[in-house]
Amino acid sequence: MKKIITYGTFDLFHIGHYNILKRAKEHGDYLIVGVTGENYDIGRGKLNVHDSLATRIENVLKTGFADEIIVEEYLGQKIGDIIKYNIDAFVIGDDWRGKFDHLSRYCEMIYLERTKGISSTQIREETFGHYDIGMICDIVDDNQIVKEAKLVNGFEVKNVCSDDDNVLESLQEKYAIENSFDSYMDMVEESDIIYVRCSTSKRYDYIRQALESGKHVLYDPPATFKSDEIKELISLAKEKNLILMENIKMVHIYVFNQLLWMTQGGLIGDILSFNCSISKNDESRSNLFYDLSVYTLLPMLKIMGLDYEKADFNVSKDGDNIEFASMNFVYPNGRAVINVGNTIRVDNQLEIIGTKGTIRMKGDWWRSKSFELHTPGSSDVQLYTTNFEGNGFKYLIRELSSMLSNNRINSKSIFEDESIKIVEILEDVKKAEK
Numbered sequence: 271m272k273k274i275i276t277y278g279t280f281d282l283f284h285i286g287h288y289n290i291l292k293r294a295k296e297h298g299d300y301l302i303v304g305v306t307g308e309n310y311d312i313g314r315g316k317l318n319v320h321d322s323l324a325t326r327i328e329n330v331l332k333t334g335f336a337d338e339i340i341v342e343e344y345l346g347q348k349i350g351d352i353i354k355y356n357i358d359a360f361v362i363g364d365d366w367r368g369k370f371d372h373l374s375r376y377c378e379m380i381y382l383e384r385t386k387g388i389s390s391t392q393i394r395e396e397t398f399g400h401y402d403i404g405m406i407c408d409i410v411d412d413n414q415i416v417k418e419a420k421l422v423n424g425f426e427v428k429n430v431c432s433d434d435d436n437v438l439e440s441l442q443e444k445y446a447i448e449n450s451f452d453s454y455m456d457m458v459e460e461s462d463i464i465y466v467r468c469s470t471s472k473r474y475d476y477i478r479q480a481l482e483s484g485k486h487v488l489y490d491p492p493a494t495f496k497s498d499e500i501k502e503l504i505s506l507a508k509e510k511n512l513i514l515m516e517n518i519k520m521v522h523i524y525v526f527n528q529l530l531w532m533t534q535g536g537l538i539g540d541i542l543s544f545n546c547s548i549s550k551n552d553e554s555r556s557n558l559f560y561d562l563s564v565y566t567l568l569p570m571l572k573i574m575g576l577d578y579e580k581a582d583f584n585v586s587k588d589g590d591n592i593e594f595a596s597m598n599f600v601y602p603n604g605r606a607v608i609n610v611g612n613t614i615r616v617d618n619q620l621e622i623i624g625t626k627g628t629i630r631m632k633g634d635w636w637r638s639k640s641f642e643l644h645t646p647g648s649s650d651v652q653l654y655t656t657n658f659e660g661n662g663f664k665y666l667i668r669e670l671s672s673m674l675s676n677n678r679i680n681s682k683s684i685f686e687d688e689s690i691k692i693v694e695i696l697e698d699v700k701k702a703e704k
């Protein structure tokens with residue numbers, strides 16, 4: 271009996287899929303079809319899959335060509351499958367020609383011509399909405415959103431505007447953005463989503479104008495230092511049924527959800543201490559202090575809660591520039607200490623101590639792909655990791671995409687009361703600054 275194996279995502283099942291399965295079966299007697307698992311697709315950056323795994327399996331089964339279905343769950347699984355299932359030939363479309371030649375040591379490799387003129391990508395583009403993102407920006411570097419938005423179906427940074435002509439020119443050139451605008455309101459008009467990425471003093475106005483014009487907004491936080499202004503923006507977004515979302519990538523990364531699950535679900539016991547430090551040397555951006563603080567406050571509020579009893583802030587300044595600040599929060603059963611260095615360097619780290627274990631993230635923890643779990647009485651350190659390329663922006667866009675397609679305006683990654691609390695804390699830090 272000749273055993274054949276083939277793999278695919280089989281999203282939005284189409285004639286190309288039917289044809290390849292039919293021809294694969296004709297090459298042997300028994301066909302095993304590997305359908306990609308959701309985590310595997312997410313891990314390899316394929317974020318635009320529409321159908322659930324169950325639907326994709328059902329569609330493959332309906333053809334009647336598959337004798338057995340398996341789920342492809344991790345990179346490198348194919349070699350193990352070939353050995354485990356005693357495979358004689360591996361069949362795949364010729365879009366993969368050359369990519370699997372190393373498998374020819376294990377079994378025969380058969381590349382079949384793709385059916386022309388159809389793909390899941392094409393169907394997704396034709397069926398689902400398309401959103402043009404317009405970016406108002408005053409820095410050229412690190413605009414990963416342009417690259418990562420393309421990985422989520424239907425999203426593209428198409429328009430750009432800047433108050434600085436040189437920045438505008440460089441941005442358009444560096445990231446090959448289709449349209450540049452001198453006028454912010456002209457860009458707003460032409461875009462579906464506005465991404466506000468400029469100095470803090472301008473954010474509130476740009477956000478308000480975009481919302482008033484009926485556009486969804488993504489912004490680098492904080493939007494403002496005034497709690498009544500953030501409340502106003504949130505209620506304006508609600509009134510107009512628009513999304514207003516902070517660009518905090520960390521909360522969209524899987525490993526952070528694992529961390530929340532452990533801390534909020536009581537797996538490391540009662541939380542006694544939350545300790546974190548952050549500093550970043552980025553000369554292209556002046557006074558990053560408040561931007562950095564947001565990154566520390568959000569996990570603190572999620573893990574320790576919103577109801578601290580007392581807070582005090584120790585702010586050290588050099589002229590107008592905040593060099594360093596220490597923020598201390600007293601909770602009923604624990605404490606949080608946050609150190610933020612702007613021009614003064616501190617070692618980046620995050621540590622959460624619970625009665626049953628300690629979680630540690632070293633280095634740039636806000637973009638870390640792993641954390642350590644230390645359990646009392648055991649010398650074993652468990653490592654929780656997630657793998658992805660880029661800086662995680664694609665996961666944020668994916669949530670945006672899910673919110674838009676479900677007509678939901680509230681993010682489940684950052685809650686409204688957390689957004690307000692962060693601005694209230696920063697407002698108090700501002701007072702302490704004087």
Ligand code: CTP
Pocket residue numbers: 277278279280281286287290361362363364365366383384385386387388389390391392
């Ligand atoms: N396939 C094919 N002809 C097509 C599309 C796909 O023969 N027009 C084959 C692929 O070569 C692969 C299998 O079908 O062997 C599963 O492909 P999959 O990646 O799931 O489908 P695509 O339509 O290529 O999906 P996407 O656009 O998301 O890459």
